[in-house]
Amino acid sequence: MSGGIRTNELLNCYHCGSTGCDLYQGLEDLMFGVPGQWSFLQCPSCGLAWLKNQPIVEDIPKLYESYYTHASVEPDNTFKKIVKIGIPVHDFAYNQALPHPRLLTAIAAKIGPLREIAAHSVMWQKAKTGGKLLDFGCGAGVDLFHLQQMGWQVFGTEPDPKAVEAARKLLNNDNVFEGFLEDAGFDENTFDALTSSHVLEHLFDPLTTLKECRRVMKPGAQLTFATPNIDSLASRHFKEYWRGLEIPRHLFLFSERSLREMAEKAGFRNIKILTPSCYAFYIWQGSYLLKTEHALPGGIPRNTGLGIKLRALFFWGMEFLRNHFGSPCGEELILIAEK
Numbered sequence: 654m655s656g657g658i659r660t661n662e663l664l665n666c667y668h669c670g671s672t673g674c675d676l677y678q679g680l681e682d683l684m685f686g687v688p689g690q691w692s693f694l695q696c697p698s699c700g701l702a703w704l705k706n707q708p709i710v711e712d713i714p715k716l717y718e719s720y721y722t723h724a725s726v727e728p729d730n731t732f733k734k735i736v737k738i739g740i741p742v743h744d745f746a747y748n749q750a751l752p753h754p755r756l757l758t759a760i761a762a763k764i765g766p767l768r769e770i771a772a773h774s775v776m777w778q779k780a781k782t783g784g785k786l787l788d789f790g791c792g793a794g795v796d797l798f799h800l801q802q803m804g805w806q807v808f809g810t811e812p813d814p815k816a817v818e819a820a821r822k823l824l825n826n827d828n829v830f831e832g833f834l835e836d837a838g839f840d841e842n843t844f845d846a847l848t849s850s851h852v853l854e855h856l857f858d859p860l861t862t863l864k865e866c867r868r869v870m871k872p873g874a875q876l877t878f879a880t881p882n883i884d885s886l887a888s889r890h891f892k893e894y895w896r897g898l899e900i901p902r903h904l905f906l907f908s909e910r911s912l913r914e915m916a917e918k919a920g921f922r923n924i925k926i927l928t929p930s931c932y933a934f935y936i937w938q939g940s941y942l943l944k945t946e947h948a949l950p951g952g953i954p955r956n957t958g959l960g961i962k963l964r965a966l967f968f969w970g971m972e973f974l975r976n977h978f979g980s981p982c983g984e985e986l987i988l989i990a991e992k
């Protein structure tokens with residue numbers, strides 16, 4: 654029991670069974686105020702980290718009582734159009750009209766950090782006009798809305814009813830299932846692409862969900878999952894104050910190795926893992942505020958001054974360069990795999 658939430662201790666690695674070592678102890682939720690003290694263990698063999706006192710399934714909703722899942726979509730300005738439409742036309746074969754001025758798109762497509770943001774916006778999926786794409790844990794459908802604009806026929810699953818309502822309205826269809834993927838009852842071999850952004854770490858049984866993802870994908874379809882990287886530069890620097898820990902809602906935090914091996918166990922092939930640094934600017938600021946102010950209400954760094962923003966920008970640049978020169982330390986792991 655932790656803060657009125659019923660828990661079970663998980664002492665051995667969910668993935669490989671090794672005995673976990675203490676990573677962090679006595680942590681509190683400094684973002685959404687869930688009561689209790691929480692600890693993290695890490696596997697000495699595969700590097701997977703996990704919440705030691707795992708909430709029982711029935712009590713997991715208590716972790717989300719004041720959590721955000723809603724966001725509004727504002728029209729993209731020219732710069733955003735260049736990054737989210739122009740660069741994917743260059744890099745992922747989308748056939749949308751290039752935003753004007755075209756010269757700026759050609760220049761932006763040569764800037765590494767912008768290319769990472771662009772790839773993230775289409776989840777590293779190559780264009781397939783009319784192809785069926787499922788975003789699992791789609792929230793209010795903001796990411797799906799962009800993929801719909803890029804030509805995909807989009808579907809989603811989401812357990813939060815308010816988010817489902819927002820997503821259906823935004824996408825102007827009823828293709829968002831309210832509930833968990835396992836309960837949606839999709840037929841085998843249905844989807845041409847499967848995406849998920851920052852959901853895997855919230856699941857109490859991620860391997861079972863990965864297997865279900867594979868089942869509903871067509872042979873040759875690509876899955877792309879984004880999840881925090883426990884070995885990221887900010888994780889190593891800020892340790893228990895790293896924004897990516899998100900205590901106690903993140904039940905598992907993956908290393909490159911544990912994510913790759915779990916995808917293999919689920920039956921995927923042609924597995925590739927990237928560690929982009931698109932979130933470094935945001936994560937550095939959140940982690941810095943957690944460390945210095947011991948609070949980050951709502952989980953989002955707001956109204957930070959110019960000094961903090963410049964330091965975060967410098968950190969982003971450093972992380973990008975280290976990544977680029979062969980040290981995989983970006984804030985996210987991107988699992989790219991085929992059925």
Ligand SMILES: [Zn+2]
Nearest residue numbers: 666669696699
């Ligand atoms: Zn392990």
